[in-house]
């Protein structure tokens with residue numbers, strides 16, 4: 001199928017499904033069934049097995065026709081992390097059950113990875129999953145779980161074998177957040193909001209059919225998720241001056257009275273870096289158009305975090321007195337995560353999380369150094385020690 | 393809207409390997425270091441091999457004028473390799489900039505350049521930007537008198553393309569190199585040695601009347617593709633440093649295992665990948681004749697010229713004492729990177745241009 005054929009498919013679809021008269025969810029489901037949701041996914045699972053690089057073409061045509069979208073910002077973890085992992089490691093049955101409502105946004109996903117004692121060292125996690133017939137019984141505590149208060153399902157990594165070294169004893173599950181044993185409590189963050197949560201898991205029962213990958217293979221599956229996460233965070237297609245730089249550039253244009261040569265110099269340096277980061281993202285997407293993401297996304301995420309922080313900091317200086325006022329410290333549990341939403345003060349504070357979430361910038365530098373450049377790994381004192389014998 | 397391809401095509405990969413193979417055979421790093429002591433004997437044979445055996449002299453010249461009819465994308469790949477190997481050849485000055493300046497001319501000069509029989513250089517200081525005033529000498533009755541300093545490619549050229557002020561404005565004249573006095577300059581970067589060119593009533597042939605657009609275009613293409621040379625320089629610095637730190641041991645460990653160094657190299661690697669995107673984009677935009685070319689050039693220069701310097705500075709530092717020696721090639725890359733940063737305008741000059749292009753003016 002050529003790009004032209006794809007365009008034609010979209011046109012044909014739009015001819016039979018008028019966005020103006022078709023109900024939103026019905027339209028999205030039909031788009032999924034026609035293979036026009038994520039065109040690089042296989043046929044039968046919302047795609048046509050086409051290059052991922054062609055996706056913007058389809059999205060562009062739908063947007064131009066005024067079609068409803070699946071509100072991707074509301075399901076970042078679902079679309080960016082859960083879906084590619086389910087596609088790569090899921091059974092046919094799992095793909096059929098989970099991918100469609102995930103794509104349409106009917107089911108929001110969250111990520112139950114981090115724990116109080118296991119952050120950068122995710123493989124140290126202690127949440128236990130014990131087998132009980134056709135089910136697993138899960139107990140433990142997760143933390144920093146974004147959107148857990150909105151999520152219907154979660155990707156979850158738990159320890160299934162404490163007697164082997166930490167990387168080998170984990171298993172990956174798809175967890176139903178409506179299970180009575182799941183307790184989600186808001187955690188307020190520096191913005192005033194509670195975007196993330198702590199999640200207590202008490203005798204949560206997960207059917208074995210919701211295990212993703214083999215028992216004990218959890219680390220490999222989780223690594224695949226983290227690689228896609230970094231691409232999802234850092235590698236989105238954006239137009240020139242999209243994202244944070246666009247807001248700062250606009251502030252510059254709107255406030256001639258605040259301009260100084262020093263701010264101008266910093267603005268232009270960051271403008272260049274943002275444009276180059278955009279091109280680097282494009283290049284990365286072209287590279288990844290076939291095949292699963294490797295460690296390359298780590299570099300992109302590093303740049304993205306640094307630029308967001310520098311730009312949002314510059315924006316406050318540019319706004320001067322206005323920046324001394326914050327919009328609202330009221331504790332709310334937001335419906336969606338959008339780094340560029342709200343006011344400049346919020347953006348500055350929220351951007352601080354960009355170098356922590358999805359792997360800290362220090363950990364990402366280790367990954368680039370080891371997996372891209374082939375430099376020696378960090379010393380690992382705990383590598384061959386059974387998890388249960390490790391110092392916690 | 394279809395997206396420009398920022399990767400390399402198979403044809404481009406093939407071109408890269410033939411250039412790299414030839415340079416591995418015939419561009420010995422020790423001979424390049426000898427250039428700095430004034431031994432330029434390697435230059436002519438190396439350029440002849442690249443120009444005629446691989447046909448690089450006419451890479452950008454259309455086929456009906458004797459060239460290969462390739463695009464800026466291929467020229468960019470060649471420049472990456474020339475930068476990586478520090479090859480002291482006038483590809484950028486003659487095969488890229490002179491042929492671009494002459495693109496619209498009749499006459500057989502361009503065919504001579506394409507065939508590698510002749511080599512030309514634009515007689516402007518290497519630091520001339522595509523945006524500012526273009527230095528020119530006065531022309532009277534077809535004869536030129538004046539001095540142009542710091543000209544790159546002049547020593548290798550047999551014809552100089554001299555911007556001259558005539559009654560009707562700026563015109564480009566061809567002057568035989570033998571009719572000019574070329575004084576070699578002790579240059580910061582001896583792998584692209586400069587010359588001061590003095591004309592004393594030199595006989596000149598008018599090649600482009602009303603030459604300002606052609607000159608700006610040549611300088612612009614030079615700046616856009618210089619980014620690929622800078623990428624090649626930076627990539628060498630990164631690869632060489634990573635390779636060295638993987639085998640150098642101190643404190644009973646490979647020093648590349650110390651996190652402070654791993655993080656510096658990770659940042660450098662991220663920067664080099666970014667430079668790759670910026671340089672590739674500038675070349676792709678040029679090749680596609682996209683209206684974005686001025687912006688893409690300014691972005692690529694503003695980014696790649698500083699990044700190459702950073703890469704070379706890191707290479708020297710992270711090699712320790714050996715990086716400070718004359719014998720190790722790191723200094724060649726540092727000198728080239730620093731000279732390239734100033735060539736066709738500093739990063740700051742390109743950012744200043746961008747401010748106008750993207751509506752971010754400094755003054756209210």
Ligand SMILES: Cc1cc2nc3c(=O)[nH]c(=O)nc-3n(C[C@H](O)[C@H](O)[C@H](O)COP(=O)(O)OP(=O)(O)OC[C@H]3O[C@@H](n4cnc5c(N)ncnc54)[C@H](O)[C@@H]3O)c2cc1C
Pocket residue numbers: 110111112113114116118119120121143144145146147196353356357358359360361362363366378
């Ligand atoms: C806004 C936000 C949203 C999040 N959302 C989620 C979510 O939805 N689901 C989820 O599972 N998690 C989520 N997280 C958690 C996030 O993944 C972790 O915070 C992160 O992995 C770091 O772990 P930690 O907080 O335990 O810090 P630690 O690992 O304790 O790190 C402390 C410091 O030490 C540094 N450090 C640690 N190890 C090394 C090393 N080997 N070398 C050098 N430096 C090192 C770190 O970089 C950091 O600066 C979120 C975090 C934030 C901030």
